[in-house]
Amino acid sequence: MNLLNRRALAYVGRHPMDFTVQCLQGFRANQGLLLAGAVAYYSLLSILPLLLLVVVALSHVIAEEELLFTVGRYLNWLVPGQSKPIVAEVAQFLEHRDVVGGVLLVSMLFFSSLAFTVLENAMCVIFKHRVAIRRRHFMVSAIMPYCYILSLGAGMLLVTLVAGSLQVLGEESVQLLGRSWSLHGVSGMLLYLLGLAGEVLVLSSIYLVMPVGRLSLSHALIGGVTAALLWEVARRILVWYFSTLSQVSVVYGSMTTAIIIMFSLEIGATLLLFGAQVISEFERVGRGHQQRAPQPMTT
Template sequence: MKLFNRRALAYVGTHPMDFLLQCLKGFRANQGLLLAGAVAYYSLLSIVPLLMLMMVALSHFISQAELLATVGRYLNWLVPGQSKPIVEEVGHFLDHRDLVGGVLVVSMIFFSSLAFTVLENAMCVIFKHRVAIRRRRFLISAIMPYCFILSLGAGMLIVTLVAGSLQVLGEESVWLFGYSWSLSGVSGVLLYMLGLVGEVLVLTAIYLVMPVGRLSLSHALIGGVTAALLWEVARHILVWYFSTLSQVNVVYGSMTTAIIVMFSLEIGATLLLFGAQVISEFERVGKAPYRRTAQPMTTQAVQK
């Protein structure tokens, strides 16, 4: 199997601006901002129940303090500067988890899967050329969100173990040329790279599984790297903006945290779907003939 489509690579290499413009036109035609708003809204509903379920399951293997520290560190990648209140809520839930009943657990499982369901529907709009050929069975669509939750739980377990080892490494020092060199800087760089690699892998897994049909691993990796790099730029801009220029706390008061989290999720969902649009256009470029005009998503019935 070829790693990349040569026709697509040749087109993107010779017409990078045309390809970018076509991605933007396709994203606008598919009403990407509207889809991102739906994904962000349901992600806001899902994030706390999902974290609670994962923490309850993983607390049987790892200490609660270490889990919360790891979640707080990497939750900043998703909601920059607003991980503390979310981690506090999860910590309060873990302190009273013995009082949790079966009805609450079932409702948490349901709400934690909503974001994946809406994301799958958004992917169907962006990859409509795949949906026109074949459709996914209902049973697979129903099971997929819970498989993602299990996969995220396993990934969180691995990340927590690796992050703990890197933190221990940061407390060590090396004697070289008569000087003691602390490894704290190396540990910080490795923790950052661990988060970045984990982000790329999660995005690649989403692009690999969510669209209908078999998607090439190389294409999914292109979308994952694109979305991850764009989010890294946006994340640093958000941190700078909310710490220096923003007056959102004056306008919204006690609702500040929810507004900032929603805004961050909106931008993240937009970049996630734009990465999917890049994959979709890359697939179309690799097939001849390639139409440059984007086909808009219609919301009204076609009149005869």
């Protein structure tokens, strides 16, 4: 594996543009935009049930107000500018959580896992060279989404606790040379870095778990950093566009929020799958297959 990594890094270092073009060609050959559309659609169905499950579980440990604030802050990374209506729905559900029955709970579990199932299938297309060698047992595929939901809940608990500590830090000040220096700016920077690090870790964990077979941590981090940096650029562009130039509310009216969330998820899913394509091509060039043109996926 170290030999393959060195070979791949040497090729990418010598031919960065060729590698980029190769990734784009592979993504196009795998119908990446079509796969991203499917992932985005099912993510739209799963995002609210998933949040409800996580928030209801964590509300027994963390104060609801603090939990909702943290959810809104980091949900804004996923759907820029549209976290408020989602958090409002979650808060309204919390007020009536006593009426949740077994049927509703099972339905929420089912819908919250749909995005992970579709994402796994999309990863199988991009990493088809792995699927051709080894297939995953169907029971593993059935259980994996729920294990991932538990992991996300644990991650949300940790992030909420750390974010609360950083917010308290922002209210403090340091006395130096007779002057008082507020730590508010430091706290804000640390919260941003916490969100960015969490984003990289979540994306890397997806690349580490979803593809068939064992993927090295270094490869997963390559995809995670690539997708996270691209999403950071796209997220800022989306915030600027929807706040200045967009006329989507004129066209879609009451459906504006759903359309914007769907559009954001579409771009996010595209970058997520492109990160997977980068890992796939990195594996291929490590094995000396960089000259082979990608074969288009046919129907």
